[in-house]
Amino acid sequence: MHSPALIGYYTMVRKDVFRIFRIWTQTLLPPVITNVLYFTIFGTFIGSQLQEINGHSYMQFIVPGLVMMTIITSAYMNTVSTFYFAKFIKNIEELLVSPMPSWVIVAGFVTGGVVRSFLVGTLVILTSLFFTHIVVANVLIIFAAAFLTSFLFSLAGLVNGFFANSFDAISIIPTFVLTPLTYLGGVFYSIEALPPFFKTLSLLNPILYMVNAFRYGFLGFSDVPIDVCFYVLGGLTVLFFGITLALFIKGTGFKN
Amino acid sequence: MAESEKKAPALHVAGLKKTYQKKGSPVTEALKGVDLTIESGEFFALLGPNGAGKTSLIGILAGLVAKSAGTVEVNGISIDTDPDTAKSFIGLVPQEFNFSIFEKVEDIVMDQAGYYGISRAEARPVCDQLLKDLGLWEKRQAKAQSLSGGMKRRLLIARALIHKPSILLLDEPTAGVDVELRRGMWEFLQKLSGSGVTIILTTHYLEEAEQLAKRVAIITKGQIIEQGTVKELLSKLNYVTLILDTKEPVKDAALHLLEDMGVKRIDEMTLEFNLSPGQTVNDAIRRFASTGIDIMNVRNAGSRLEEIFMNVIEKHK
Known part of the structure; x- marks a missing residue:
């Protein structure tokens, strides 16, 4: 006999996973197409003219960064859109009237984001095999970095969903914050190649640590120490979980 | 217990x-x-x-x-x-x-x-x-x-x-x-x-x-x-509003005789009046009959609760 909280959590996740597969042309396909373009243009056309980085081709260098970029975007967009849509059509009330504890509801939304980002990440890795040979240095680090990052950005998307009061408001953060930070987070280059000032500035970008942790799992090297990457990731995840839970309990943005 | x-x-x-x-x-x-x-x-x-x-x-x-x-x-x-x-x-x-x-x-x-x-x-x-x-x-x-x-x-x-x-x-x-x-x-x-x-x-x-x-x-x-x-x-409702359907068109003279009952004409064969506490429907029908008005049908004007509701809301406006 499972606990009521576990049944509630399972119901939320099941419903979201079915939704992800039902509308796969919106949830799974677009990131794959985008990454095929990245692999073709940056990896094949431009990358073939660039030097190797730490003994790896440019294509091999950018694959982990591009997969991480996809994980971040998918996790964020899943929770922000799911929560905002539920708020918009008011079926969030189905959850709010139920006796499910707040942390279970938050966990249910976040798991949906983690599942979608893992599905999309896996598809992008499989697609990259058509363009390059993938090396794996440490599977555990790959999984840990992917899990913590998707968890963190699912929480961040959920917070955005609480505050969003229009469909425009769910795309502001991804467009104006996430995309620039990701592009400047070492997806396409090593910060070792940057002048000292920009290198120091890059260290303030949290996405740099996520990209580098993930890349370390594949290629076995990172621009920043791997333990620092996980301290940053772990710390931010705990912090965001606390913030998200507090906002949910208070009902900020969705409970009058 | x-x-x-x-x-x-x-x-x-x-x-x-x-x-x-x-x-x-x-x-x-x-x-x-x-x-x-x-x-x-x-x-x-x-x-x-x-x-x-x-x-x-x-x-x-x-x-x-x-x-x-x-x-x-x-x-x-x-x-x-x-x-x-x-x-x-x-x-x-x-x-x-x-x-x-x-x-x-x-x-x-x-x-x-x-x-x-x-x-x-x-x-x-x-x-x-x-x-x-x-x-x-x-x-x-x-x-x-x-x-x-x-x-x-x-x-x-x-x-x-x-x-x-x-x-x-x-x-x-x-x-x-x-x-x-x-x-x-x-x-x-x-x-x-x-x-x-x-x-x-x-x-x-x-x-x-x-x-x-x-x-x-x-x-x-x-x-x-x-x-x-x-x-x-x-x-708490101190009156009931009744609607009466008459057998024939009601003459003004007959209606004049019922002025004290506050009878209102809705159309030529339909009347409305408030039945006060203590007053029976029989009493009322007898009064109508005495003025030559034959009643075919009697019904409540609406929900009685609605009347209370309207009274109470009106009082608290």
Whole structure:
């Protein structure tokens, strides 16, 4: 006999996973197409003219960064859109009237984001095999970095969903914050190649640590120490979980 | 039964307040200290004009709206100290359709069971029975968007009952529902009430409250201004308005003789007058007959509760 909280959590996740597969042309396909373009243009056309980085081709260098970029975007967009849509059509009330504890509801939304980002990440890795040979240095680090990052950005998307009061408001953060930070987070280059000032500035970008942790799992090297990457990731995840839970309990943005 | 063993009321609300404030707007007091006790198994109706505070009150009871002050106990459990247990007793039928129209009917009901911690195997027979009882069985595999308005209302009821709540909150459940369907819903609710479920109903249809509820409260401007059994409230009505259909057109001279009764002409063969306390219908008909007016038919002008409602609301304007 499972606990009521576990049944509630399972119901939320099941419903979201079915939704992800039902509308796969919106949830799974677009990131794959985008990454095929990245692999073709940056990896094949431009990358073939660039030097190797730490003994790896440019294509091999950018694959982990591009997969991480996809994980971040998918996790964020899943929770922000799911929560905002539920708020918009008011079926969030189905959850709010139920006796499910707040942390279970938050966990249910976040798991949906983690599942979608893992599905999309896996598809992008499989697609990259058509363009390059993938090396794996440490599977555990790959999984840990992917899990913590998707968890963190699912929480961040959920917070955005609480505050969003229009469909425009769910795309502001991804467009104006996430995309620039990701592009400047070492997806396409090593910060070792940057002048000292920009290198120091890059260290303030949290996405740099996520990209580098993930890349370390594949290629076995990172621009920043791997333990620092996980301290940053772990710390931010705990912090965001606390913030998200507090906002949910208070009902900020969705409970009058 | 000893006092200590006495069953807690289904709902006990004391000093309940709710204020809203939008940016740049003054504070709105939706509830100004509501006190209410509803015993277990009661069929209770909450009446009030638009904006009276009914939906705010229902929202607080269901856990959708955060209260500003006061206490709420559901079956003796405070919503402040143990909100999850308090919520498990309640089923909510909201005013608006708040399910995803892209989902299948049975998925909407089954998922709600899951949110209440009920396994799919356990929920399945209850879901099937509810869909049959509410006339949704044939549509169980259809997407909610294909349902008619009445079917959507019944889906809200099925969803609210899937966890077998001991208290059912209905926020204007028959709004926009045709007469036949409304009668069917009344029958269903009466049956449910008979099985011991406490029902709290807000409605604009006073006839509905008069038909269904044992006890009624009238709320306006965030305050309960009248409450009691339907019988008690009706006894406060000091007149009944009757409509009379006459056999032949009424002459002005005859009407003049009945001036002291305050008889009004609606059309040439229809009259209206107020029957005062102590005055019988027989007395009235005798007076009409004495002036040569033959009465074919006598009927109530409208819901008696509606008259009380209008009087009370008018007094508190």
